[in-house]
Amino acid sequence: MRLLILPALLAGTALAGCASTATSEAPAVAPVTAKPEIGAFGFDVAGMDRSVTPGNDFYEFANGAWAKNTPIPADKSNYGMFTALADLSNERVRGILDEVKDDPDNMVGRTYASYLDTATVEARGLAPIQPWLAQVKALDSKAGYSALVVEAAKNGVSGPVGGYVGQDDKFPDRYIFSMYQGGTGLPDRDMYLVDNDKMKSIRTAYVAYLTKMLTLAGEANAAARAQAVMDLETKIAKVQWTREESSDAVKTYNKYALADTAKLSSATLDFPAMLKALSPKITEVLVGQPSAIKGTADILDAAPLGVLKDQMILRSMSSLSNYLPDAVSDTQFAFYGTVLQGTPQREERWKRGVAFAEGTVGEAVGKEYAARYFPPEYKAEMNKLVANVLDAMGRRIDALEWMQPQTKARAKAKLANFTVKVGYPDKWRDYTGLEIKRDDLFGNAIRSNRFDYQYMLDKLGEPVRKWEWGMLPQTVNAYANFGMMEVVFPAAILQPPFFDPKADPAINYGGIGAVIGHEISHHFDDQGAKYNEKGELSDWWTPADVKAFEAASKQLVAQYDAYEALPGEHVKGEFTLGENIGDLAGLTIAYDAYKHSLEGKEAPVIDGFTGDQRFYLGWAQVWRRNYREANLRARLLTDPHSPSIQRAWVVRNLDPWYGAFDAKPGETLYLDPAKRVRIW
Template sequence: MSFYKLVPLSLTVAIAASLAACGKTEASAPPAADAKPAFDASQLKTALISLNAADLDPAVQACTDLNGFVNSKWLAANPVPGDQVTWGSFEILRERSLEVQHALVEQAANGKAAAGSNEAKIGDIWKTGNNEAAIEAAGITPLQPELDKIAALNDTAAIGGYLRDSFARGNGGLFALYASPDFKDSANVIAYVGQGGLGLPEKGYYFDESQAAIRAAYVAYIEQLLTLSGVDAAQAKEQANAVMAFETRLAKASLSRIELRDPAKRYNPLSAADADKQTPNFSWTALFDTLQIPAKDKFSLAQPGFFAEVNSMLADVPASTWQAYLRFHAVDDAAPYLSRNFEQANFDFFSKTLRGQQEMQPRWKRVLEAVNGSMGEALGQLYVDAVFPAESKVAMQHLVENLSVALKARLETLPWMGEETRKKALEKWASFTPKIGYPDKWRDWSGLATNGEDYLANVQAARAFNYRYMLGKIGKPVDRTEWGMTPQTVNAYYNATKNEIVFPAAILQPPFFDAKADPALNYGGIGAVIGHEMMHGYDDSGSQFAANGNFDNWWTDADRTAFTSRTDQLVAQFDGYEALPGVNVKGKLTLGENIGDLGGLTVAYDALQMALKEDPKANVPVDGYTQDQRFFMNWATVWRRNFTDGELRVRLNTDPHAPANFRANGAPSNMPSFAAAFQCKAGDAMVRADDKRVVIW
């Protein structure tokens, strides 16, 4: 799972970017100095966050509220900007990454890039995205051919044909179809199909009484977009209600995000012929023929109840309702790349009403998002060449080695784990693959054709190209060199089927990593991130995958029971955190991340103690605080973060990560080393009672 950001609940714990990460690759190496794009880091306007004694709040005791002690002054002085929904350490690093990327795409667009080069293609997307006059003049015209196809659908057969054609162009939406390692044979890639088709964030939004206002606003948005696309006002109102009813049926048949945390509910292998029998109104055989992928003998059709409902809807929902549903989603999907009225409507609902963002981001950021979505790894290659120092990768390798040693020591002495399970746990430890900074091989984009006139066409071309790359992996061995995040992404992740931990270049900055900082800051920052990602291999989901990446039970029944009794305590701890009045964190939804935090911070603390023994001269106070204290203080600094109420509400329903303030306090409150560092006493808020203290790893 990624370290902080919401990711799709799919086959591995982090495949969000893998849909654009297959096909040919080129060997990469640390760039030569004369090959670096011109970039002056002194031009960055966004200042880094780092642990600073001046930010500490003396009115709050660390033993009462570590997050408040470290972050409350900064949070009070730094509310969420109008064009954001969260603001803190992650967002500030993201802003710095965007500033670098902005300079690089400007160079690509305004320089003399060779025709057909990555820079030229990035430049095409950038220039057409910023040509507002052309976009406004075009209106909905770039999407009209798609709308005409939808308007011609008059029966089940035609709808099925359209869905197959849409997937072939990378525009699937009613359900998800993607490539990923086989759960039972992780060395090879198969096709996976899973539920989808909803416009609201999660199935609960369609039924919970607390979301009634959001549902009403969503129906109004559907009506607005249909009207803007040319539907008569009266018909648009009727169609909007029909679309909402359509999606509500899909939602009722869908699994919740908590249910989808179980890997078994994401894996259901069968043949296309057997799948066709389950959905006689939709042929998987025909779909795979259209896509030209070798999936007929075996693919995963998870959530069979959802697809049974889709099958029924193909028979009993009028073609006119299917047209309305498909038309709305086609316009909604294209809205950010169309004229201002479409883009504004999309922002007003999804960003402002749903998440509380008050202002649309400047156009350069919106277009840069499209560049990243279209050619993220190509831009990442420019980013690495420009700003990633080779010494950061070397230093990270050393930290990973130290965390690995500390984790092994924990596994070897874990009192509740039996020897049979321990042997398997150590086998998994030995097979971890770390990836740092950037891929060893870069993708080849030579098959992507862009133009200098049509923004939407460029985005659609990249989408189709990336989807075809992804489909091209099906039936082939897994490429273990691929990354699921771009180097410019401020995050990290664990992939269960590859048993790998991955740290993109952009996260290797303060407060996470600083080669000049004292050991406590690096171990409390990126060290805890490293430990967190390692511990995902042993969380409630990752622990169901073996050392070779296969979905396989390597636990004895007694050890699994002992593990679950401990994780149940962690569920209860986070269930007790009230994030908004009357709205608590969902302990089961956030369990994997909370296990990662507790185990990762524990192992990082062990690694810090080893490092201080190796170099006793480093074990000195800084700004009046010991290394142990600064370790926990920097952990809290990482979680310095404000949210809009709307964004927080969405995350509480959809995000497998708990809100930042609870992550800052949650793990340390279970650690005697924290209490010792700050001389906390029994009864202090940050010292959990013995019968409540969670000890897993």
């Protein structure tokens, strides 16, 4: 599955929700304004900096005044169009939750109220987590460590390996359990291994954080024990795969029979026993990074038991910090929020409560959100746009010079097999059996985590749930799912500046149209192209196709490698390749769809802007974003998307952009036609 944007680097634990009806109802009609919400035609002209030549910096030309005049709120690591819409979504959800928070018979209300009840949380202190910590500390031999890791996973506590149930990439009509590398508390292996001043300062701050967390947990000799955990994790980081390696669909497809996972095990980490304890339905497993997982198992086997227990205590305190007193949760934020992301202060309690409610009862909230804020005409207009962009992709495939005829035929078949999901699910998830108490925040979190984990395990042996969504309607994002052969657009992203039925069509095609194209093209990017017309991971391109595609991809890698996002720190072209292909192809396809929609007519000039100019301005507008330096630095390591400025610059590869803005040789973004990257 590919996302348009990456969720927060340290998102909260995924939780379950409450019971709801089996099928969706048509949302009620929401009021629609007679003119665009933004400007005269859907674009914020006042946010431009017309003193900048478009060919020198198209992002600055389109967004310079906005960037200069828009501060980052104190509770944000970055701020832009996505965050503005997320704030709007939060306010709307808050309104929904406020209406039911005092109703003891409403599960949604009880969930939200439990988070807002700070008096009870503070009064109970660490008492709610003590039974679990006592279980960790009672471990008296490594023989019991594997069982402890299983219980931790069910509780929502990260461990030495991760696991989930998903589609089998080569047999997408069935589910399989997958394992992937873990065991480190910093977001990227480079934070342990790169030897520069910034990374050294992060490591120093991390050890200080671990020390404080152990102290808060009531443990003695915290500094030395924290350093021992850091030393353990550094060893694990050395055997981990890079993000580039871990994003390769072929390299990470390694199927093991249950018994054969013993080859990856050690006396301390017994995978056959762990998998049997999780579910009797697990007979085989996909292993993402075999050498890293085997290496981690061996490292844990050589480590003292006390260090393993300390790491589990720290993982527990960190993973569950949001449900504990502020002394704990503020400490967690001070490191992960401020040190790693540069965010000065935490969000207000109600915002965190909204996030908890969405994680716990998300689809129940989403059903009401869709009813209030996503009218049927929005869905109808969006479906038209998607159909137009899909048609444009089909025409692009037909016209490709580098793709062989037999591959084109299968690519077109793949396109025809797509499922498009817009707004909200046709079937809502049923969470009957989840217990939520108004005065038990920590207990609600643990019960939800365990309920959700079991919900996931129950998929094994069942038909694939094609009705299921990977995001909530109120999430400002979009995604492509290779195995499901689907592109998905939640309601919350389908509003200005991305989509406004009252805006000029050029703005909509440059905004949400390019997003649609981005998600469609993910199915044909460096990883998505490895999945055939049935959603199966397979080798279905001819060698000539692969050679041509890889040559163009290498050009794009080199182009993005050259971008210096911070002094001395560049975009990683290989790591961001799939998303850069998505941007390049998405904008190309959306432009074709826009021109086709004009039916041979010339678009009118509006406020001095031609149709082509408005199209590209619509693209640039959605990427308005200001970053804190720490957040941008962390994203360069962990986010497979390029920074927003460089995403806007993808226009330099598109011939029509040059005509629209008269970009000339000698200007910074100008590329000779032979050097413009052309893939789809």
